Amino acid sequence: MRNRIGRTERTESTASPGSGVGSRAIAPIGVVLLLAIGTVLAGTVATAAFGATTAVPDGSPTTVAIDATAERDRITLTHRAGDPIDVRDLEVRIRVDDEPLARQPPVPFFSAIGFRSGPTGPFNAASDPDWVAGESASVGVAETNAPRVTPGRTVEIELLVDGRRVAHAEAVVKPG
Structure with a gap:
């Protein structure tokens, strides 16, 4: 813009050209x-x-993902994903080379026939009974239980709530 003297003046505008808005x-x-x-x-x-972490409408838990490892006589299960499980409602079934253990673990427990005392994680009666993703639980199978959990054998674990299977895993027993 030119002023009266002939110099160009600079003016600053806060509006974008043609926008009408600053x-x-x-x-x-x-x-x-x-x-x-x-x-x-x-x-x-x-x-x-x-x-x-919510239950399905009928109140039963959804399927969860677990991993299993077995070393010597100890079977360890790790809850990988899914709903929390109240272990007081849980039934654990263990098979060794397709043969069920004579005595199954009565989770939660501290001492039970056919198992070594002091299971770990939520399988231990002194622990929080809610088993959540990321937590591990284990049991030691006693020599008095049959079939024996020995290196090279395959251990299969099935978890049930209200008679409904919610998880399954298997592992080959490693030497300790």
């Missing part, structure tokens, strides 16, 4: 949009995280 008005709209997107994402993550 550039400063765009910032609050952007902040509001970012907050809205962040809130929606946080709600989605919270729903996924906390919704994953």
Whole structure:
């Protein structure tokens, strides 16, 4: 723009060419949009995280994923994913080379015929009975139980709640 003397004056505009809106008005709209997107994402993550631990409508637990390892006479199960399991409602069935143990572990327990005293994790009666993802539980099978849990044999573990199978795993017994 030229002034009366013939010099060019510089003027600064806060408006974008042809927009009719000042550039400063765009910032609050952007902040509001970012907050809205962040809130929606946080709600989605919270729903996924906390919704994953609910029981199905009929009250029975969903299937869980477990891993099994066996070393000498000790069988260890790790809850990898799924709903928490109250071990007071849990039935554990163990088979060795397709033959069921004569005595099955009465979880939770501390001392039981056919098993070494002091199971670990939620299988121990003194522990929190809720078995959650990431936790391990183990039992030691006594020599008085049959068939014997010895290196090279295959151990198969089945978990049931209310007679319904919720998990299954197997492992080959390793020497200790």
